[in-house]
Amino acid sequence: MSDTNTHSVSYVRESMLAESAPPSTETGTIKWMRENLFSSVLNSVLTVLSILVVYWAVSKIGPWFWNSVWDAGSLTECREILAAKGMTGHDGACFGVIKDRWQQLIFGFYPSEYYWRPVLALLVFFVGITPVLFDSVPRKMLILTILTPFVMYLLLWGGAIWLPLMVVAGFGVGYLAMKFLSPVNGLLGTIGAIILPLIFWLYLAGPIAGWLTFYAPIGFEFVPSKSFGGFTLSLVIGIVAIILSLPLGILLALARQSNLPIIKYSAVTFIEVIRGVPLIVWLFTASLLLNYFLPPGTNFDLMLRVIIMVTLFSAAYIAEVVRGGLAALPKGQYEGGDSLGLSYWQSMQLIILPQALKISIPGIVNTFIGLFKDTTLVVFIGLFDPIGLAGAIRASTDWNGIYWELFIFIGVMFFIFCFSMGRYSLYLENKLQREHR
Amino acid sequence: MKKTVFFGALTVAALVAGVASAATLDDVKARGSLNCGVTTGLVGFAAPDANGVWEGFDVGICRAVAAAIFGDPTAVEFVPTTGQTRFTALASGEIDLLARNTTWTFSRDTDLKFEFVGVNYYDGQGFMVPKDLGVSSAKDLDGATVCIQTGTTTELNLADFFRTNNISYEPVPIETNAEAQQQYLSGACDVYTTDASGLAATRATFEAPNDHTLLPEIISKEPLGPLVRHGDSEWGDIARWTLNALVSAEELGVTSSNIAELAAAPTNNPEVNRLLGTEGQLGSMIGLDANWAANAIAAGGNYGELFEKNIGESTPIGLARGLNAMWTEGGLIYSPPFR
Numbered sequence: 214m215s216d217t218n219t220h221s222v223s224y225v226r227e228s229m230l231a232e233s234a235p236p237s238t239e240t241g242t243i244k245w246m247r248e249n250l251f252s253s254v255l256n257s258v259l260t261v262l263s264i265l266v267v268y269w270a271v272s273k274i275g276p277w278f279w280n281s282v283w284d285a286g287s288l289t290e291c292r293e294i295l296a297a298k299g300m301t302g303h304d305g306a307c308f309g310v311i312k313d314r315w316q317q318l319i320f321g322f323y324p325s326e327y328y329w330r331p332v333l334a335l336l337v338f339f340v341g342i343t344p345v346l347f348d349s350v351p352r353k354m355l356i357l358t359i360l361t362p363f364v365m366y367l368l369l370w371g372g373a374i375w376l377p378l379m380v381v382a383g384f385g386v387g388y389l390a391m392k393f394l395s396p397v398n399g400l401l402g403t404i405g406a407i408i409l410p411l412i413f414w415l416y417l418a419g420p421i422a423g424w425l426t427f428y429a430p431i432g433f434e435f436v437p438s439k440s441f442g443g444f445t446l447s448l449v450i451g452i453v454a455i456i457l458s459l460p461l462g463i464l465l466a467l468a469r470q471s472n473l474p475i476i477k478y479s480a481v482t483f484i485e486v487i488r489g490v491p492l493i494v495w496l497f498t499a500s501l502l503l504n505y506f507l508p509p510g511t512n513f514d515l516m517l518r519v520i521i522m523v524t525l526f527s528a529a530y531i532a533e534v535v536r537g538g539l540a541a542l543p544k545g546q547y548e549g550g551d552s553l554g555l556s557y558w559q560s561m562q563l564i565i566l567p568q569a570l571k572i573s574i575p576g577i578v579n580t581f582i583g584l585f586k587d588t589t590l591v592v593f594i595g596l597f598d599p600i601g602l603a604g605a606i607r608a609s610t611d612w613n614g615i616y617w618e619l620f621i622f623i624g625v626m627f628f629i630f631c632f633s634m635g636r637y638s639l640y641l642e643n644k645l646q647r648e649h650r
Numbered sequence: 651m652k653k654t655v656f657f658g659a660l661t662v663a664a665l666v667a668g669v670a671s672a673a674t675l676d677d678v679k680a681r682g683s684l685n686c687g688v689t690t691g692l693v694g695f696a697a698p699d700a701n702g703v704w705e706g707f708d709v710g711i712c713r714a715v716a717a718a719i720f721g722d723p724t725a726v727e728f729v730p731t732t733g734q735t736r737f738t739a740l741a742s743g744e745i746d747l748l749a750r751n752t753t754w755t756f757s758r759d760t761d762l763k764f765e766f767v768g769v770n771y772y773d774g775q776g777f778m779v780p781k782d783l784g785v786s787s788a789k790d791l792d793g794a795t796v797c798i799q800t801g802t803t804t805e806l807n808l809a810d811f812f813r814t815n816n817i818s819y820e821p822v823p824i825e826t827n828a829e830a831q832q833q834y835l836s837g838a839c840d841v842y843t844t845d846a847s848g849l850a851a852t853r854a855t856f857e858a859p860n861d862h863t864l865l866p867e868i869i870s871k872e873p874l875g876p877l878v879r880h881g882d883s884e885w886g887d888i889a890r891w892t893l894n895a896l897v898s899a900e901e902l903g904v905t906s907s908n909i910a911e912l913a914a915a916p917t918n919n920p921e922v923n924r925l926l927g928t929e930g931q932l933g934s935m936i937g938l939d940a941n942w943a944a945n946a947i948a949a950g951g952n953y954g955e956l957f958e959k960n961i962g963e964s965t966p967i968g969l970a971r972g973l974n975a976m977w978t979e980g981g982l983i984y985s986p987p988f989r
Binding site: 288289292301302313314317321322325439440497500501504505592593594595596597601604605606607608609610613614616 | 689690691692693694696697698699700701702705727729730731732734735738739742743744828831832851852854855856857965966967
């Protein structure tokens with residue numbers, strides 16, 4: 214024991230023993246398994262049962278994926294390929310349908326030579342939204358954010374560039390009116406900034422754009438709304454509705470807390486009526502009822518109607534979520550704002566909303582995820598969202614009788630989008646965490 | 651220009667709300683395309699292919715009407731409609747013609763104010779059973795579990811049939827045809843009942859179609875046909891006589907392959923000449939070109955060709971002509987004379 218020491222005293226150890234490895238039960242995988250999987254009899258039993266269930270599921274579903282056929286032009290062909298391997302149609306998936314129709318599932322009936330346009334529009338959207346989502350991006354990028362909707366409209370629907378430009382110019386008119394009329398009279402400036410752009414849009418924008426288009430036809434090939442389908446349709450409806458419903462929802466939430474009875478009760482009525490009726494009913498209203506109210510011959514774009522309905526629907530939900538956030542703030546915050554002499558909008562902007570919105574983030578994102586998935590309901594009014602297209606693909610003689618492959622593809626695509634939204638909301642919550650600093 | 655149109659529409663909405671629309675044919679011609687309502691997808695009758703081009707038996711009718719008007723079978727905007735939206739779409743003028751395997755019934759014709767322009771497919775409700783069940787007649791189905799789409803006329807027909815024959819059944823309600831296929835194949839029900847054409851199309855997708863059989867009983871009448879709105883009989887005439895032209899063409903032996911030759915110069919058959927516009931003034935009587943019918947037939951072939959190409963025995967669906975054979979061959983397909 215002490216032969217490592219020159220002057221050894223039998224009862225004193227003067228040097229440390231060499232480190233030896235921890236017992237095998239207290240290290241690495243075994244330790245982890247002891248602690249996490251087999252810490253008690255009950256947990257051991259549950260672990261074994263879970264493993265059996267997982268094994269059972271994988272052994273049933275795994276081969277179906279493993280034996281899947283990708284190179285087939287029809288379900289019959291798929292089955293022949295599987296039969297040649299000595300298997301029945303239940304033993305292997307037929308993902309040939311995805312290979313054959315994935316472009317349709319993603320782009321709908323969008324002209325194939327312009328597939329780059331929705332893709333570019335989505336990229337533009339991501340670039341435009343980064344300054345909003347991440348504060349590490351330079352603030353000047355916000356100018357791009359403002360231009361994003363117009364660029365996206367141009368890319369998706371196309372047509373001459375002049376009409377979107379005229380819409381932008383309308384905002385310019387409003388800005389100029391504000392700048393030059395406000396020094397004269399504050400109220401006049403505000404009214405001018407609202408009225409003049411409206412006059413510009415209603416009476417001047419159309420003719421000027423038409424005139425410019427006639428002399429300088431610059432732009433993209435026009436793609437009508439009915440060509441939109443698949444995930445392009447879901448994303449367009451989802452993204453537009455998400456972007457529009459957030460500000461609308463916040464305004465509604467504030468209106469509901471207002472002291473002015475007309476504003477308050479209009480907001481309450483709106484929220485309760487919209488929220489109290491299923492979305493599918495609103496979609497039917499958009500597609501069926503409006504047809505009777507509009508004069509014959511006016512073809513008010515169905516997609517636009519759906520976007521409006523989905524936006525209003527989700528705005529009502531957002532309003533309630535944000536109201537929850539507002540209610541969670543201590544009264545002192547409101548009083549603090551008042552005592553500093555801030556105006557209503559200033560105290561909202563500087564004190565109340567930043568806190569209320571932070572509290573509401575999980576609820577807001579939850580509503581958005583629900584909204585995005587609800588876009589599949591448009592299948593009931595004859596729009597070709599991914600689910601509708603799955604039905605249409607099944608209606609071809611080639612692919613009649615195929616189910617799971619299409620639904621799995623659609624499910625995976627939706628999962629990717631919804632999961633990303635959920636992750637972003639977690640990131641945002643962590644970033645805005647103030648309590649533990 | 652979309653926003654302009656939208657704002658314009660809002661501005662003038664109140665002004666024009668009361669003004670009735672002009673003749674449908676003028677509207678269609680001014681628009682340059684026919685708005686034709688079809689299903690969102692039914693095997694053999696209407697479905698978009700991989701390139702988004704609509705194909706099918708009902709689609710063929712739309713194309714024929716477009717060809718009769720414009721001479722161009724592609725001048726059609728297909729508007730997909732669901733069971734709930736189809737009638738509103740037609741009544742509100744969103745579509746000019748509905749060719750969506752719609753059954754011609756009294757109430758639809760009168761109460762809903764539509765005009766069925768003919769029948770392009772005589773269907774009826776049938777039963778499909780696995781061969782193992784050993785049933786050869788629907789009357790042997792006492793106590794069977796039946797997969798049935800809820801809220802349809804098929805449900806009512808089924809109840810009637812079993813009551814009149816004094817036998818019992820247990821319904822298994824399902825929502826869509828896709829669901830029905832899964833339920834039936836997994837054995838959740840002994841029998842699947844829907845329109846016979848749908849049963850045949852469904853059976854064709856099975857891995858072993860020969861293990862299943864269609865029972866001989868057809869328990870309802872489902873005459874499917876294209877329809878238009880009440881109130882514009884001239885437009886109805888165009889749709890009706892386009893369909894009749896396709897039928898007459900089959901009767902007279904005019905096909906898409908010989909039509910160019912027959913329409914080039916008058917033949918020695920005056921009925922063919924009148925149909926194809928090489929003799930007489932039939933086209934101008936309905937406000938179309940003299941060669942309107944020739945264009946309609948050239949679009950997708952005559953009635954028989956459309957049938958064979960989309961749902962006939964050479965296709966996976968494999969429907970026999972049956973009731974849909976020409977009247978000369980014992981069927982019900984019959985066109986009034988072109989005179």
